[in-house]
Amino acid sequence: MSNPSGNEPGSVEGDESMNDDLTGAAPPPEKADVTPPTVVPSGTLYELRGVERRYMRGSTPVLALHDVDLDIEPGEFLSMEGPSGSGKSTLLQLLGALDTPTSGTIRFEGNEMSSATDTNLTRIRGQEIGFVFQQFNLIPTLTAEENVGIAMIPHGHSKSQRRERSAELLERVGLGGRLDHLPSRMSGGEQQRVAIARALANRPRVIIADEPTGNLDSASAQDVMSLLNELQSGEEAVTIVVATHDVDVASRAGRRIRLRDGAVVS
Numbered sequence: 001m002s003n004p005s006g007n008e009p010g011s012v013e014g015d016e017s018m019n020d021d022l023t024g025a026a027p028p029p030e031k032a033d034v035t036p037p038t039v040v041p042s043g044t045l046y047e048l049r050g051v052e053r054r055y056m057r058g059s060t061p062v063l064a065l066h067d068v069d070l071d072i073e074p075g076e077f078l079s080m081e082g083p084s085g086s087g088k089s090t091l092l093q094l095l096g097a098l099d100t101p102t103s104g105t106i107r108f109e110g111n112e113m114s115s116a117t118d119t120n121l122t123r124i125r126g127q128e129i130g131f132v133f134q135q136f137n138l139i140p141t142l143t144a145e146e147n148v149g150i151a152m153i154p155h156g157h158s159k160s161q162r163r164e165r166s167a168e169l170l171e172r173v174g175l176g177g178r179l180d181h182l183p184s185r186m187s188g189g190e191q192q193r194v195a196i197a198r199a200l201a202n203r204p205r206v207i208i209a210d211e212p213t214g215n216l217d218s219a220s221a222q223d224v225m226s227l228l229n230e231l232q233s234g235e236e237a238v239t240i241v242v243a244t245h246d247v248d249v250a251s252r253a254g255r256r257i258r259l260r261d262g263a264v265v266s
């Protein structure tokens with residue numbers, strides 16, 4: 001998927017009033033629709049209890065995840081390893097509020113996600129979570145700056161605010177000189193750094209990264225991991241959850257878990 005918005009790609013240049021929902025996220029919810037936040041005494045960011053995700057493949061059930069109990073603390077850098085099909089992406093989708101479990105509970109900031117309204121889940125996805133994927137998912141017809149800025153459109157920022165923040169973020173990820181470059185003129189590592197800048201656009205609490213270095217050479221992979229390490233330990237203090245097959249990538253994490261056949265085994 002190269003166009004995560006699902007809309008026709010096109011230049012955002014010159015469209016001061018552009019406020020369309022290009023990223024698939026809804027505008028900020030009305031106050032009345034926001035569930036009052038629950039105080040979490042422990043401060044735990046995610047609490048998963050007995051989480052199961054069952055898919056149907058035809059008439060055959062597939063247990064992609066089962067019996068998952070997991071706590072993730074704010075500011076952690078957690079890696080998930082495990083063979084293909086072990087449930088890593090399924091678990092990331094649940095953490096990212098892109099999917100809900102078939103049983104069990106997931107609390108995010110103390111609030112039960114499966115009982116959240118669609119509007120609240122959309123708000124969590126849009127404001128609290130930044131996503132980074134193996135395929136970068138940049139829009140090929142937009143510049144680096146526009147690719148970052150597009151994530152801010154649903155949140156009502158003016159074009160100049162978007163430009164300013166995009167430039168600041170691209171500077172942050174080491175691409176200050178590449179603002180006007182199209183993805184096709186950037187290396188894989190540079191494209192992934194643009195994707196990380198885009199993930200940071202709305203100041204998320206969590207970055208969820210599914211095989212973020214899967215398409216990169218080892219030097220670019222190290223750069224991307226160093227950047228994620230900086231974001232976790234620096235002033236952004238973002239919680240990072242990464243699924244990976246790469247032991248070098250996993251070794252950069254503060255905590256490593258392993259999945260096998262849909263269960264967390266260590």
Ligand SMILES: Nc1ncnc2c1ncn2[C@@H]1O[C@H](COP(=O)(O)OP(=O)(O)OP(=O)(O)O)[C@@H](O)[C@H]1O
Nearest residue numbers: 055056057062064083084085086087088089090091
């Ligand atoms: N939409 C779906 N419908 C049916 N089965 C699915 C679906 N998505 C995932 N699965 C199954 O769930 C299991 C876990 O898949 P998942 O994609 O989470 O694994 P993974 O650990 O991310 O694998 P990989 O390392 O290859 O990315 C697999 O058996 C997979 O075939």
Ligand SMILES: [Mg+2]
Nearest residue numbers: 088089090210
């Ligand atoms: Mg996967």
